[in-house]
Amino acid sequence: MKTQLIISIKIFAVLTLLCGIVYPLFITGIAQLVFPAKANGSLIVQGNKVIGSELIGQKFDSIIYFSSRPSAIDYNPMPSGGSNFGPTSSKLKQLISDRKAQWVKSNPTSDPEKIPAEMLLASASGLDPHISPKAALLQVDRIAKARNFSEERKQQLIKVITDQTESPQFSFLGETRINVLTLNLALDKL
Amino acid sequence: MTTLDYFQIFLFIALVIALTPVLGKFMYKVFAGEKTIMHPVFGGLEKLSYKLIKVNPNEESNWKSYTFGLLLFNLVGIIFLFLIQMIQAQLPLNPANLPNVSWHSALNTAISFVTNTNWQGYSGETTLSYFVQMVGLTVQNFVSAATGIAVIIALIRGLSRKTTDKLGNFWVDLTRSTLYILLPLSILFAVVLVGQGVVQNFNSYETVHTLQGGQQVLPMGPAASQIAIKQLGTNGGGFFNANSAHPFENPSPFSNFLEMLTIFLISGGLTYTYGKMVGSTRQGWTIFMVMMFLFVAGLGISLYSEYAANPVFGNIAAMEGKETRFGITNSVLFSVVTTDASCGSVNAMHDSLSPLSGMVPMINMMLGEVIFGGVGAGLYGMVVFIILTVFIAGLMVGRTPEYLGKKIGAFEVQMAIIANLSTSFAILLFTAWASVSSYGLSSLNNSGPHGFSEIFYAFTSAAGNNGSAFAGLNANTLFYNLALGLVMLIGRFGVIIPMLAIAGSLAGKNITPTSAGTFRTDNWLFASLLIAVILIVGGLTYFPALSLGPIVEHLLMHSGITF
Incomplete structure (x- = not known):
């Protein structure tokens, strides 16, 4: 023993x-x-300031930026997490209808029945850096108007979305997506 | 589902099948004491370890002494891990200045990681220092997996040896599993993960100034080294709260694919090792195919349910609790893989899955984590069902049951039943208790049948040593920390001890040569019987409780009812 x-x-x-x-x-x-x-977090540095990580989603609710997904933690990573609302949750049902109304209000040109699901539902980590390219394209009209873009610059913006769209990795793994933070950085440079 | 969705699933299955004999052969060599390609690197370290701990590697022990050593080693692990959490504020490598952990949370976490459950009542980034994550948790990720491998190897020795009481040397099996199998694979995998973007540093948390003018604190830490073994050892405890949904823990579809593959890798390979060691790879492949069948069946149901519309939310795609880069297919695949194997890491929030897709993980765990299962644990759990199957088949035809030439007697069947019942008993009893007590119900995030599912899932996960959760349940309370801690211990050692007793008993028996009258255990007939026994014995026990949770929720959802 x-x-x-x-x-x-x-x-x-x-x-x-x-x-x-x-x-x-x-x-x-x-x-x-x-x-x-x-290894140090894929940080993005602008000037001498760290403005974020390429991998971590940020809160974007201003009309001049592409919006990121809803987040159960409001993009505060301490700690990360999802809503954990189940498939018969009345709270989630209410949230979806609120988010739909909000989307239609800020993007009046898009069809409320065709809003991509990820823009109405929160991610698992609360830090999802991506949205679908379709969700980005639906926001172009709003952003162009808010930033007083000419038709030419609006077309440039659409081209930025096409350029930044990530295909499935090695062309077969995962989903087609676009990184909201890097997209908004490109938008600022336009 | 698109063609690409199907392609990714087929590729995953093909790779699991292809890698099984490769790793299986390698592990066979390790436990037969043969030289492997890893010996030039770690061979010296192995010898040095035996010298340091003063153990003669050629000295073998009987089942009681083997079990006793295993239990003592696990006890030392629990005490150490408990203590360092209690004093982490005084220990180094704590850049976020996190305070000491409450005693019941520390106890729960210590049991959780030692039993290979890796249930997490806490949030990694806001609770534990780098020191505790690294010196405490990472270590248990390795040695709890190595403990599981040691048990299955001892059990195989019991099956393949005759008239002896020697089952091997626990210290040697533990050391070899760690040095030659877990460590090399983890090193390789960790480096690949960093290449995909998983963090690995000792920096302080990074405060960033967001583009829109806000602030965000990004947690850091030595994550990749822990995540590699978390997947390979079917541990599942995340470095961060969101586990493998966190972009720092699982940044890309490729890292995600590898994180799924590594969950099945060792457990799959062990079926081949099993076949080699008992002298017939067909025996191993039969078990493998039973596991594969149950995996594919669960995956099919889960995908079907998750892609079906939810009328409550207006039939939109089920992206709640899922990451854009993974989408629905890779989230569902991960949820089935992680609960088949008793891994428990998640890349989507299971709480938000559709009712039947949330039920498949529960059933996977209730069947005793035998569909690939935890490393080692899945296979010895499967042997429980094999013993029951040959016993039932023996009763049907009126012959003495035999498996691999060993006569299965009353003792083996009793032990198998104890292993089987101890987990069912723990799950149902504690779920019932929590469901009728105020302290059990006050932790719920959802109401109605889904609330019941949250409790039911928690105890099932603990008993199956899985560790995934319907994470809406706030389990960091005195009641849940202690109750789940106890259930994890029952689920782990309530199976290990009877299995080692079976190993000891079988080792003492002679091996009857195969004859025309031998009931074959390596063909489709046996595989079908085994599947039937798993589903009937493992599954039916829980059917009444499941109908109060996910089944009724599924029906209510289709009537548009919310809670």
Whole structure:
């Protein structure tokens, strides 16, 4: 009994050193050497300010920017999470109808029955950086009007959406999507 | 569903099948003590470990001593993990200055990670320091998986050896699983994950000034190293609260595909190792095909339900609780994979799945986590059902039941029943208790049948050592932390101890040579019987409770009723 306990403690110490200290430090070393930008959060720096991470969605509710998805945590990552409302939730039903009304109010040119589902429903992490290209295109009229864009610049904006659209990875994995933060950065430069 | 959706599913299945013999052969070599390609790298470390802990690797023990060593090692793990959470504020690597964890949450988390459940009552980024995540949780991700592998290897030895009481050396099995299987795969996978964007650093949380003029605090940390083993070891405990839905934990469709593949990788491979060790790869493939059949059946139901319209929300696509980059197909696939294997990491919020798509994960867990299952745990859970199947088949034809030449006696059947009933008992009893108590009900996020499902899912997940959740339930309360902690212990050791007892008993028996009268256990007839027993014994137990939750919710949803 006593020897077994001593062995347990010793082997636990050895494995803790190996898997809990050496291994993570080794991975950190490789990561920082080979993929430093990614290992540190794919941060976007403008001037000398960090303005976000390419991977983490931000709150966009101003009419001059492309809106991001609804978020159960309002894009505050501390901590991340979804609404966890179930399929018969009356609260979610109410939220969907509120969001629909809000969308139609700010984008009067789009058909309320054709709003992409991701713009009415919150993501799992609350930090989804993407929307569908269709959801971006539906917002062009509103943004062009809010920014007093000429027809020519509006066409440029549509081209930016096409350029920034990400196809499924390696052309077969995942969904077609567009990153809202990088899209809005491009919009500001237009 | 589009052609691409089907293609991704077929590719996933094809890769699981293709990698099974590759890894299976490698693991066979590791446990047979043969030289592998990993020996030049880790061989010296293995010898050094035995020297440090003063163990003779050639000395084997009987089932009682093997079990006792395993239990002591797990107990040491629980105590250590509990203590470092209680004093994390005084420990280094805590840039967010997180305070010490409450005792009941610390206890729950300690049990959760040691039992390979990785249920999370806390939120990673706002509760635990880098030190606890790394030195505490990452370690348990490895050794709880290695413990599961050790148990199945001991059980296979019991099946394949004759007239001995020796089952192997737990310390050796533990060390070899960690060094040669888990560590090399994790290193490889962690680096690939960083390449996709998973963070791996010791920086302070980053405050960013958003484009629209707000502020956002981005959590950081040594995440990739933990996420790699979290998937490979079917652990499932996220570095961040949103788990594999968090863009820092699962940034791209490719990382997502690999995170699903690595969940099945080792458990699939072990079926091949099993076949090799008992001397017939057909036996292993039969088990593999049973698992694959149940996986595909669950996936089919789940996809069908999730793509069907929800009239309550105006028939829009079911994107609540899902990420745009994964879409519906990859979210449903992940939910089925992670609950078939007792992984429990999630890339979508299961609470928001349609009723039947939320029920499939529950059933996967209720069947005892035997559809690939936890590393090692899935396969020894499957042996429980195999014993029951040969027993029932033996009763039907009036012969002494046999499996792989071993006579299955009253003792083996009793132990198998104990393993099977201990989890059912824990799930149903505690679900009932929580459903009628104020402290059980006050944690709910949804009402009506979905609220009941939240409780039912939690105890099922704990007993199956899965760890995924209908996460609306606030489980970080005194009642849930303690009740779920107890259920996790029952679900883990209530199966491990009987299984090792079976291993010990079988090892002592002789092996009857195969004859014309032997009931074959490597053909379609047996596979069908096994599937039937799994569904009847495992599934029917829960049917009454399921009809109060997801089944009635499905019917009400189609009548447009909300709560």
